[in-house]
Amino acid sequence: MEKTASLNQIEHVETAAHLEAEYLARFPLLATKTEEELAKLNKSVLRKLDWKFLPCITMMLLMSYLDRINVSNARLAGMQEDLHMSDVEWSAGISLFYVGYIITQIPGNVFIAKHEPRVIMPLVMLTWSVVTICMPAAKSPWAFMLCRFLVGVTEGPFVPMVTLLTSSWYTKHESPIRMGIWHAGNIISNVFSGLLAAGILTNMDNIAGLHAWQWFLLLEGIVSILVACGSFWLLPNFPNNTGTYYFTEEEQEMAKYRMLVSSGGHSEDDEGDMWGGVWMAVKDPFTWLFAAMHFALIIAQSFKDFFPSIVKTLGFGTVATYFIQAPPYVFAYLFTLLVSWSSGRMLEHGWHIIAAISMTLVGTVVMISTLNVGARYFSLFLLCAGPFLGLNIQLSWETTVVPRPRTKRAALIAIANCVSSVSHWFTPYFFLQNQAPRYQLGGGCIIVGCGLTIVFALLTKWWSWKKNQELIKEEERTGVHNPWRYAS
Template sequence: MAISSEHKGESTPKASGEIVKIENADIREEDEWIQRYPLLRDKSQEELDGLNKAVLKKLDWRFLPCITAMLLMNYLDRINVSNARLAGMQKDLHMSDVEWSAGISLFYVGYIISQVPANVLIAKSSPRIMLPCMMLGWSACTICMPAVTSAWGFMLCRFLVGLTEGPFVPVVALLTSSWYTKQESPLRMGIWHAGNIISNVFSGLLSAAILTNMDNVAGLSAWQWFLLLEGIVSILVAIPGFWLLPNFPNNTGTYFFTPEELEMSQYRQLVSAGGISEDDEGDYWGGFWMAVKDPFTWLFAGMHFFIIIAQSFKDFFPSIVGTLGFTKVQTYLVQAPPYVISYIVTLVISWSSGRRLEHCWHIVGAIAMSLVGAAVMISTLNVGARYFSMILLCSGPFVALNIQLSWETTVVPRPRTKRAALIAIANCVSSVSHWFTPYFFLTNQEPRYQLGGGCIIVGAGLTIVFCVATRYWCIRKNKVLEKEEERTGVVNSWRYAS
């Protein structure tokens, strides 16, 4: 078979998505697993490889572009107020810094409330329907935002946007890990993470186009047009999702795959997880309690929390770039290159992580860039050095977050409800940081933002601590598995990727 459990060897993702066959795979074990699938059991190796390629091709050319576009709009709608602030939204609504930061924080109140219950429920339902519906919900809230006239209206809209956006990224991570093998996931998650990274590029470019040319058009401020147009585009992106997204391998219909491809999708995941099916156990809340009791959940939650602290500059990036002394249009435009570089770095490091099935040191190396970037930002006013520090700030946490998501879905693959709960819990814990980090980037901290930079340094350092602790726990769990094999003589194909 063209895929394998990690302890049997290393599979290398190619540019085409093909997975190289592992010569030392345990054929006896895979022969036993394939008997569960009537449409596959009598096929030759060449036919199985052909089906594997067909499944990957459909996922890479239908699911992946669709979810990337949806995530681009998800993140764009999340950060749009940062550029709207630069264009005068805070001033027009007569909001103080504290009121503005409260609105940013309330987004994450709604974001946290909805994540765990929604992700656990969607794990056994239809993401094909729920994801586009969530997108339509936050788009409607964004379209309403230009009508607000006070601080409380801004806060309410941001809360509702957070409520509808909350489950989206955890569900996408869950869905990706349900279709791609552990070798394939890091690169694919890196590709759809483009939505997170490239949205910042688009936000800067759109700001330069809209916020500088549409002020007072039809009696609306430029920032009102900016939010209105983004909400409309988000609706247009959501609608195709009803046809381009799959559900899970066990409940996706033939609208997406042929019956043989559906069985191949399930078999790929069975081999990747060492012979354990996604649906072997776990009801809605049984999986939740399994996640709560697993130390991995809290290790990844801590890691995620501090990665987001290291990324806390994101909502204020236009204001930070504004301290470099460029004109308003130049400030919008020079936001783009750091995020373009960040995206390229994310793809390269994520590819390396998946190829080597190694996560810890890839995260440590990436997050160290943020630590250096923050140190430079607060220690000098030199424009060139500060701009370089912003490139480092952007690259580190995006890479680390992408690999962390892949890692947590790799070491806790089954049952699906447990994996869903782990992803959501970690995301919820990390989102708590947004309740206080906005207060570290107030205007009275300009131009160095010493408090925010110090926050980033602490977040990066503690990310490294949690990362190394998680690696230690993986190694310890693997030693327990090896001792059990020696005691019983029964080979267990599962190993925890570190």
């Protein structure tokens, strides 16, 4: 009875006592421990993850997203004019980032599934930081486009790597809120970008002969290098190959045990070769359902690279425009944490995504249908709330329903991210300056993304239900209890 209670404390699922005993038997250092000792070890593992790993990847993602969106505020400070770029050339530079971004995602994420993320991830970050520092030297549209392409190549594997690593350490109930916390890198970067822009872009023009936007990019690149260097000491590998530099031997076994229970008895220890996992993912309908949903969510989020330009249409001064970008994103982050917690507690994803993206749908309609400043600013809060939350829960969902083997999960994450990134090849052309202030085409694009998100969330819920019905029928046929169920 003590062992059964400890399992329920570690993972909120009902599992037969004989299955728990079988799981514990695989871990000699845990097999003889009492309920209290197991609970204490579980808390110790979570504490180290939450206070070392989670802050580290949050900071790394913050710098990653700052690096991705910094050109949006640099544009307001005259970068486009200084490099003599037309709207089409500027949008081409935005799109080329995602060309490079797509190229490296699948090989990068599958490679890291077999190797050491604590070394590879900081090196990837150092590489894109160096490219960012080189960008202020750009003197022409072609130089800008090349730099954005190279930043995309180096950043491509990073978000899939973080998703893979998080899903390897946190259970399916813990994952949504933790992914929500590190998703701050995506959301809060927009806050910091606006605040940094207010401080740098309005005060550093012509210092040492550089434009303010050059200082903006240069300083962000330097901070990114510092964060990358610190992360070498704060990141673990995977539960099966993290040494005692991070956990004690007992904590290592507890980390493996937690994930074994969460995945219904499927071990985190990977199997097969790298490309075998890719082929497994390609054959799984879940991969393409999540890829389609991810694609739709990124379309619904297509305003992000142009958010400063949208805020500018409200008619405030330059400094005020930088500052008022922050509140909608702060709201989006708090909203993401609250709803992600609910999703993990209930182990439900689809309806949470649908409810959130419906808010964005309403906000977009308001944004393109009125010029009232108060109504339009309120619409920006709704606009930001849905896509970031939806993306966070979708990432947690896909790693929950396809937990093992690791290379398959890595490939699924990367394929979905690759498919979604294709949207960046065309959505920048819907937010041209001559569409201001309503940006009707851009708004229409967001509405389409919201609608498709709802459709694919419903389809994925249906497919999860269908797979669960197959498991129930198999149990009835064989008489063998299988605790695993696909989360919906």
